[in-house]
Amino acid sequence: MNCIAFGYAALGFALLALICPSARLSRAAYLLGAWAATVLLLIGAGLALAGAASFDLNLHLSILPALGFTLDPLRGFFIGISAAVYGLSIAFITREAKIYPSGHGRGLLAWTTVLFASLPAIALSATVLSLIFTWEIMSLALWALISFDTRNPNSVRAGVLTLAVSEAGALAALAGLLILANAAGSSNLAAIAAAADHMSPGVIWAGVLLTFFGFGVKTGILPVNLWMNEGYAAAPASLRPLFSGATMNLGVFTLWIVDGPLASHALWPALVILIVGALTAILGIIYALTEHELGRLLTQSSIENLGVVVAALGAGFAFVALDKPIPAGIALVAALYHMLNHSAYKTLLFIGAGGIQSAAGTDDMDRLGGLMKHLPVFGTLFLLGALAIGALPPFNGFVSEWLTLQSLLRIIEVTAIPVRIVFALAGAALALTAGLALTCFIMLAGSTLLGLPRSAKAAQVRHIPASATAPMAILVVVCLALGVLATAVIPVLGSLVAPLTGTDPTSALVPAFFHGAPALAPKIAASLAPIGTQVGEGILPLRGLAVLHSGGTATPVIYAISTALSFAVIASLLLLVWLLSRLLGRRRVQRGRVWDAGLVRLRPEMTYNATGFAAPVRTVFGSLLRPTVTEHVERHGAFATAWHRKTLTVHIVDRLALHPLMSVMQHSAALLARMQHGRVNAYAGYVLMALVAVLIAATAALH
Amino acid sequence: MANWVFHSLSRGIRTTRWPTDPETAAGVTPGRPRAGVGSAELAARCPTEALFPHDNGVGVDFGHCVHCQRCRHGDEALAWEQDFTWTSKPEQGREALPARFSRSIHVRYIDAGACGGCMGEIRLIDAPAYNMHRVGIFITATPRDADVLLVGGPVTEAMREPLRKAYEAMPEPKRVVAMGVCAINGGVFGTSFASAGGVAAEIPVDLVIPGCPPPPLAIIHALLAVTGRTEPAELVENP
Structure with missing residues (x-):
């Protein structure tokens, strides 16, 4: 409680520092305040996670009844992620704010602070009122930051779309919450959760659908993610780490807090969440592959990752509803783990993309290339981030994707055929997503870092600021640690899951090889010893090094993995190869020119780029993407001198939802406009008609 | 349905056994x-x-x-x-590749302005009758992976630079085989403003294959000579 209050005080100090007339002093003081707030909030979150701190705070204001806040380990987890993302990205945001005129730059930082301040507040909200109130602050701060560059009409348009979608979502969520609060007889979220098991199915359906899609606006689920592509593209590049790494998680938080208890009592709402999540993931990654700008690609990839999280949550809720607490716990652990991982590597990649944009003046991959040559450190960090998000071991993305897919496969324990079909299709979609994600991030790293620079500015990039590379280095270490020490992360997440499922899945997932007897048949435990499951016993503060799920005596081991062991094997193999090549090879390195197939002059435009790399995917999913192609040939006599070909891909949500909605609105507006034709007599007629109608209504009411 | 199985079985193996056994079939060489x-x-x-x-x-x-x-x-x-073992080594040609290449060499072919005759014969060494893989010859797509550069044609002006680039792109140790009369001395094109008059004018040549075009077995003979598995012959014969 104290730490979090002091953290907010530090944020207030940071805001005050922006008033300081000296630009340099103001920036330094702001950063100091921001980092102090980060540290304090992280300590508060850590204490809450450890169960050492919790509070219930109820403010009884006469105009705002029941404005309550509370802290428990789960909320501490979300606060910790938000604070870490903010602390890591704020130095880069502060540096990039310098490109604006002084007042504007300070405004940007002020809005960023307001956005960040709203995030822990959402995670602390205990009642409907405080949740909606803090949620609205976040929405407004997002809108302010997206339309910050008001000279750019695209920013303003994207801002208006963001505001419209956010407000529609917030209204839907508020309606859903009020229905639930009415049914539960209390506006306290904990009371709503407790009352979930005796709500009528209709109330549960209405509550789940309204809040899921209402709060889902920020999570980026289909179809309410239509603002994200333009919105994220319009926001200053330095802010995207905060948007993607921190704000999207709060949608997951509301899904967990509000919909979790409801969907845990109703199977089909949970399956709707699973289906929507899987569809979001697969569509997100397909659209990521059609993009050739780093920012837009990473935005679509965020949608994809959060889709995976939502799908895992849906699977977990469904398992709870089916009374399978252990698979439920595993799926929910996978969801939280993936969300944590996404925050880590997406912050890394968005900071990297922002650094590239500020150094090269563009984030179009078809205009970049060859950055590895002059920026080996930055390039390596960016590449490692791409490996992490591409779910390659030993990085963190692999563990959570693997757990997600494995938990979906546990549906074989359920006999209901329709449920099995839904799970199987969702699992297939998620598996395809994982494969396409790898393609996508090979493309991202390859076309940005390798090859020839495809523009003059990209060729001149020599330096990326330390405010970008230092956080990236920290995040690479975090990604590796989350990938290798999975058995240390799972117990923490398991304890967060326990209140929802009733059982902590840790003991079913991480056998206590180090401390205590593993809950396995002695024969199985002994047979695992040779692969190093008990290396470090008694020394390492972990339960064990293997993630292992046992189905009991019939199937002693359903699936098992040791991320630490595989990391050790990969590292020692690499080391061995390096040593052998040092010892045995004569190390004759020949340096030659780039092999350009013997062209007289290799122009950068002729090299393989992101658009070319993704062409097969665009072709395979052509019927889904439906690009509009316009061709225009310039002729000079019999010769074609130039051939212009333009491909425009409209997102399927825009095509199927936004555009029809807009045309209906415009049509009805045109119909209404026919009333406004400027004749005074007609207006007098309208007034008369309205008066008559009111009189008739009043007469009817009197009787 | 599976007629081709019986057809193939009844015909037997038609691949040449040269260089283990002599090859005397009619038409394998113009002589x-x-x-x-x-x-x-x-x-x-x-x-x-x-x-x-x-x-x-x-x-x-x-x-x-x-x-x-x-x-x-x-x-x-x-x-x-009627022979075909006529590959020969110019004076400045380097010695054969080291013994570790004797079972497998990777070849990059460059058409430096050839008429197409040489290309046709190169294609044939991959045909069932000659089957280059049985003697460990492989064609690669890039000189980065190649041990041997096989060049046909008199080296036209436009191909000078690409040829030199390809040679420079190859890793050491590397050898160059000039294939056909044009690649040896320009042939019918000679030396002119448009023709370098042979591969040796641009890059060092280690072996030449006479013939217009050289038959497939002559090419295989040359590629075996690159690794020292066969001996080159004399280019000029006095009575």
Whole structure:
């Protein structure tokens, strides 16, 4: 409680520092305040996670009844992620704010602070009122930051779309919450959760659908993610780490807090969440592959990752509803783990993309290339981030994707055929997503870092600021640690899951090889010893090094993995190869020119780029993407001198939802406009008609 | 349905066993004249000046011979031999590749302005009758992976630079084989503003394959000679 209050005080100090007339002093003081707030909030979150701190705070204001806040380990987890993302990205945001005129730059930082301040507040909200109130602050701060560059009409348009979608979502969520609060007889979220098991199915359906899609606006689920592509593209590049790494998680938080208890009592709402999540993931990654700008690609990839999280949550809720607490716990652990991982590597990649944009003046991959040559450190960090998000071991993305897919496969324990079909299709979609994600991030790293620079500015990039590379280095270490020490992360997440499922899945997932007897048949435990499951016993503060799920005596081991062991094997193999090549090879390195197939002059435009790399995917999913192609040939006599070909891909949500909605609105507006034709007599007629109608209504009411 | 199975089984293996066994099938080579007794008129009959008068008769410079067979018939005639092991090593040619290449070499072919005849024969070494893989020859797509650069054509002006780039792109150790009369000395194109007059004008050449075009077995012979598995022959033969 104290730490979090002091953290907010530090944020207030940071805001005050922006008033300081000296630009340099103001920036330094702001950063100091921001980092102090980060540290304090992280300590508060850590204490809450450890169960050492919790509070219930109820403010009884006469105009705002029941404005309550509370802290428990789960909320501490979300606060910790938000604070870490903010602390890591704020130095880069502060540096990039310098490109604006002084007042504007300070405004940007002020809005960023307001956005960040709203995030822990959402995670602390205990009642409907405080949740909606803090949620609205976040929405407004997002809108302010997206339309910050008001000279750019695209920013303003994207801002208006963001505001419209956010407000529609917030209204839907508020309606859903009020229905639930009415049914539960209390506006306290904990009371709503407790009352979930005796709500009528209709109330549960209405509550789940309204809040899921209402709060889902920020999570980026289909179809309410239509603002994200333009919105994220319009926001200053330095802010995207905060948007993607921190704000999207709060949608997951509301899904967990509000919909979790409801969907845990109703199977089909949970399956709707699973289906929507899987569809979001697969569509997100397909659209990521059609993009050739780093920012837009990473935005679509965020949608994809959060889709995976939502799908895992849906699977977990469904398992709870089916009374399978252990698979439920595993799926929910996978969801939280993936969300944590996404925050880590997406912050890394968005900071990297922002650094590239500020150094090269563009984030179009078809205009970049060859950055590895002059920026080996930055390039390596960016590449490692791409490996992490591409779910390659030993990085963190692999563990959570693997757990997600494995938990979906546990549906074989359920006999209901329709449920099995839904799970199987969702699992297939998620598996395809994982494969396409790898393609996508090979493309991202390859076309940005390798090859020839495809523009003059990209060729001149020599330096990326330390405010970008230092956080990236920290995040690479975090990604590796989350990938290798999975058995240390799972117990923490398991304890967060326990209140929802009733059982902590840790003991079913991480056998206590180090401390205590593993809950396995002695024969199985002994047979695992040779692969190093008990290396470090008694020394390492972990339960064990293997993630292992046992189905009991019939199937002693359903699936098992040791991320630490595989990391050790990969590292020692690499080391061995390096040593052998040092010892045995004569190390004759020949340096030659780039092999350009013997062209007289290799122009950068002729090299393989992101658009070319993704062409097969665009072709395979052509019927889904439906690009509009316009061709225009310039002729000079019999010769074609130039051939212009333009491909425009409209997102399927825009095509199927936004555009029809807009045309209906415009049509009805045109119909209404026919009333406004400027004749005074007609207006007098309208007034008369309205008066008559009111009189008739009043007469009817009197009787 | 599976007629082709019986068809193939009844035909048996048709792949040549050369170099383990001799290959004497008709048509595997156009043959070549051998130096012998003859007058200056016989030498003058050669349209490509491959024959030259010598004290003892008529000598043959295989670097010019296009197998037209004018010296084979008539009053005076040179002996015509149906062989194909005629790859030879120029004076400045380097020694064979080290022994570790003896089971597998990777070849990059470059058409430096050839008429297409050489390309046709190169294609044939991958055909079932010759099957280059049985002797460990592989074609690669990039000189980065190649041990041997096989070049056909007189090296046109446009191909000078690409040829040099390809040679520079190859890792050491590397060898160059010039294939066909044009690649040896320009052939019918000679040396001109548009033609370098042979591969040696641009990059060092280690082996030459005479012939216009050289038959597939002559190419295989040359690629085996690159690794020292066969011995090269003389380019110029005196009577």
